[in-house]
Amino acid sequence: MTTHATTQDAHGHPALQHHFENMEQQREAGTLGMWVFLVTEIMFFGGMFLAYTLYRNQYPAAFASASNHLDITLGAVNTAVLIVSSFTMALAVYFTQTGKLRPQVLCLGLTLVLGLTFLGIKAVEYHDKYEDHLIPGRLIPWNPFNPGVQEEGQPVDHHKLHLLSGKTVKHPIDATVKNVEMFYWIYFAMTGMHALHMIIGAGLLMYLLIFSLRGRFDPEYHSPVEVIGLYWHFVDIVWIFLFPLLYLLGRHYLHG
């Protein structure tokens, strides 16, 4: 694939904006701007991580019980999906820097597909919660939070939390563990906010794809690819922390 030829006219690169002196200054400002924005995102999620820390400390048994009932396979697969997508995003930046359009577009497309895969798996998980009446409070007014009753005839065992598969009663929560709802609002708030950021990221990737296909980016000007890459990696990092904190609590009780 040919690299995009830049047309140099009297005003410099066509993508140079009028208030910047040169492309280098524009690129530096764009990168710095995205890093400053990521700082705001760190503080934004930080508030929820603080709430998580406090309530997990206050309700350890409820958190362990509820976490154990999340699907660890789906969670781990999603983690891997995001890691691969970060890899393809980094490659997309690389190919843009080196002017290889087809691999660039391919990698951007892969990143987008992987991101949508993540969202699809998340939708499956949310649907499971809906089926199990685990949407917190009255967020869904006709399906209030109801961890379900203990199965008939089964003794309550705090140290062996049973995971049942099957379509009817999927994952009964040990209903004697109080405040399990606390875990679930935190789960939905944090993963929901994360998913919202993924959706925005998917939109940004679509923009990158469209403009890449139009040949807008080249080795001299690819700042949007870079800074959207930074955003995408950040969203990946949030999930890297969310996964163990939400999915991996209390797993060791299974073999305790």
Next chain:
Amino acid sequence: MSEHIVPVRIYFAIFAALLVGTALTVVAAFFDFPWRLNTVVALTIATVKATLVVLYFMHVRYSTRLVLVIIASALFWMAILFALTLSDYFTRGWLSTQTG
């Protein structure tokens, strides 16, 4: 262009390390460590993974010192939020006249 182009083999290496880290954290979750070590292990692995992403995928290893200062400031500010708030919660029980 003063930009540094990171070779693909480095991206591969980091990618592999991230997948290994994920597998590690899942396996470690099933072991019962004493005290709160489960959490420590999980957060350590997550921090290492995040650091790799920041340094290599986000090119911080090849960026200016200003970017490092920005990241450090964000982490420091989150630390302030945590430390001072937790200083309240963890010391509430110290005074015997205070309940809960």
Next chain:
Amino acid sequence: MQPIESFEAPAPPKVNYINAQYGLKSWLLTKDHKRIALLYLVSITFFFFIGGLYALMIRLELLTPQGDFLQSTTYNKVFTQHGIIMIFFFLIPSIPATLGNFLIPMMIGAKDLAFPRINLLSWYIYMLGGVITIYALLAGGVDTGWTFYTPYSSTYSNSYVVATGLGIFINGFSSILTGLNFIVTIHTMRAPGMKWFRMPLFLWSHYATSLIMILGTPVIAITILLLAFERVAKVGIFNPALGGDPVLFQHLFWFYSHPAVYIMVLPSMGVISELIANFSRKNIFGYSFVAFSSIAIAVFGFLVWGHHLFVTPQSVYAGMIFSFLSFAVAIPSAIKVFNWTATLYKSSISYDTPMLYALGFIGLFTVGGMTGLFLASLAVDVHLSDTYFVVAHFHYIMVGGALMGYLGGLHYWWPKISGRMYPEGWGRFSALVIFVGFNLTFLPQFVAGYLGMPRRYHAYPPEFQVFNVLSTAGASILGFGMLIPAIYFVWSMRYGRHAEANPWHLPGLEWRTPSPPPTENFYETPIVTWDAYEFAPREEVEVVGKFRE
């Protein structure tokens, strides 16, 4: 370029940023930071009047001890909305979005901010947040206090909490984007020769303000979202009946809202530095101390929020830490006050309107700051908490401090912004009226609060009436005083004397381009070889204090 007096300003251009393009679309779709600053100027003035109307209703109610003007539920809404409008829609954007937007590129010698379209977006976001909040107010209002304490706000209040919260949440993004723009601009777009320590202190204080904006605002954003989540889903995030902790809300809320007060006052301090140095025609005393103090205030400001939780179940040990840190945060502010005063010493002061506001600031901010120290003392705060002492304290800072700086800066830079001079006589007169009215309004409130009058009450015991009558009288004078500049600024746009490029004869970079400036600010990129407040030796200045003609 040569420094100071011998500089010949270019002739006023026929085309400047105001008349460069005509039509509503050219203003509403502008990318010019100067036009965006004017868009903000109009909007925040509008919100200021709304907040002022609520203030009027408060003071009318409090004229008599009985709650005879408004019902208590209505009164709760009135003071809540006064606070929300004034804080989020006036004070926080005021100086940064108007003077900051206008001047920052000019002071560093740039053509615009780093992200002009994001700048315009931030105004639209501000307007969207404002419209939603006004809708909430008109639909029925919110009665939780601007502090939205839970579980009242999350569970028991029947008012428009979510809608108001949404308006504030959206408005927060405007703040974030402005701060982001300023930080990137100051880092990457300074003209050749404009080193960090050559920058005017106005820029240092706006940089520090921007740090607070980007580090603090996201936390209130998530707090409001969680509050809305609890209210809509009926979960127990902050509701103790469902397992939550209401003190957690206060921690998260004040983590932003305390630094927010520094967002409100730091830009004003930046203006004051400019006014003090320039109107005493002397280099600021201890430039780097003032610069570093701005940063120190921004940093320390994040460490003290627990002093709003002294009378909650917050641990007393945490309270002691916060109390100590609250004392520490007063130090950089005090350093600034000392430096300003030292600047005035043996200088040639000219008592133009901007200088009157600056001098007023120094006195009033000092009173506000010192009364803050009383509140920072754990034991004293138990007595003074939720009384009118607190109300008086923060109004001394917000009005006596932030608003004075805003008005002073508006007068000072008015010739640059509009190309016209305001009438100096009326300017001085209204500054004095505002000063007198302000003190009459809020000084009695210190006494009333100390003697025990609680805040947020629409009825009170009769022994407090004398203070309230004085306060309302003062508020009337204050309101009248603030109407005067509103009138003469508008008047001056048509009938004011035309201003030359450098009407005050000062060395700042913004005075080396015509008034009003062309769209691109400078005809060619300036090369800066002088420090921020380099004045000619006093022997060379012909007449002291009368350099306006």
